[in-house]
Amino acid sequence: MSALQAVLSVLCGIGILWLAVLIVRDLRPGNSALALLAVIEVGLVVQLVIGLVRVFGNHTGVSVAVYVAYLVGALLVLPIGVVWSSAERNRNGTAVLLIAVLVVPVLFLRLHDLWSAHV
Amino acid sequence: MSDQVSSRATGRGFGRVLVFVYGILAFAASGRATFELTTKFTDAPFPYSLSILAAVIYVVATWAIATSRRTIAVAAVGFELTGVLAVGLSSLVWTSKFPQASVWSDFGSGYGWVPLVLPVVGLWWLLRGSEARTGG
Numbered sequence: 001m002s003a004l005q006a007v008l009s010v011l012c013g014i015g016i017l018w019l020a021v022l023i024v025r026d027l028r029p030g031n032s033a034l035a036l037l038a039v040i041e042v043g044l045v046v047q048l049v050i051g052l053v054r055v056f057g058n059h060t061g062v063s064v065a066v067y068v069a070y071l072v073g074a075l076l077v078l079p080i081g082v083v084w085s086s087a088e089r090n091r092n093g094t095a096v097l098l099i100a101v102l103v104v105p106v107l108f109l110r111l112h113d114l115w116s117a118h119v
Numbered sequence: 120m121s122d123q124v125s126s127r128a129t130g131r132g133f134g135r136v137l138v139f140v141y142g143i144l145a146f147a148a149s150g151r152a153t154f155e156l157t158t159k160f161t162d163a164p165f166p167y168s169l170s171i172l173a174a175v176i177y178v179v180a181t182w183a184i185a186t187s188r189r190t191i192a193v194a195a196v197g198f199e200l201t202g203v204l205a206v207g208l209s210s211l212v213w214t215s216k217f218p219q220a221s222v223w224s225d226f227g228s229g230y231g232w233v234p235l236v237l238p239v240v241g242l243w244w245l246l247r248g249s250e251a252r253t254g255g
Contacts, residue, residue, distance in 0.1 A: 077143070088131070
């Protein structure tokens, strides 16, 4: 896993705990929690650029379509989660955000597997 | 069916969480099925056909729960539970039939057991809602 993915995974971990606490205490995410998601999303954009350079550069047998699909999927999950949760301003909306943040490190693992299995 | 217009929305409240998880699985399963179909379908037609079936079921379940089509949703989620149990069991017993994994192989362990847990939660949500409707 790249250093960027490791840092982003830690941020996702913080986000997951934060959102879990909000759900337990029945509070809505404030600007600071959303700012954390925004920081993660910026990191995912950087990851997309790095990933595209890698996969179109010196790749040995990595399936480009699958790798790019995971990169783009990682980029989409948080924005879709934010939009989808916005109509539900209660615990359920916060749970949608939590799941979205949970998916990001899972996609990192898959990206890592895809890369290491072929290099 | 009258329950499609008269029932409480299945895509609201906790249903919104459910639709999100189903949407992610629908996306993942469709992507996987498309990849397998276009690149290596002849390697293992049987498990890859199951992947396509699973993808269709997840798409239907996501759409039906989101749009409160309760009957279709119960059918899709019930089929999903049957599928994950049947394929999970079969993949353990007849390993030669499943040289390549499908979404439901080993009870969905490749997807963090989510395919096994999700239909149970889905049926609970859908049937609990209908009890509340008829029971008042």
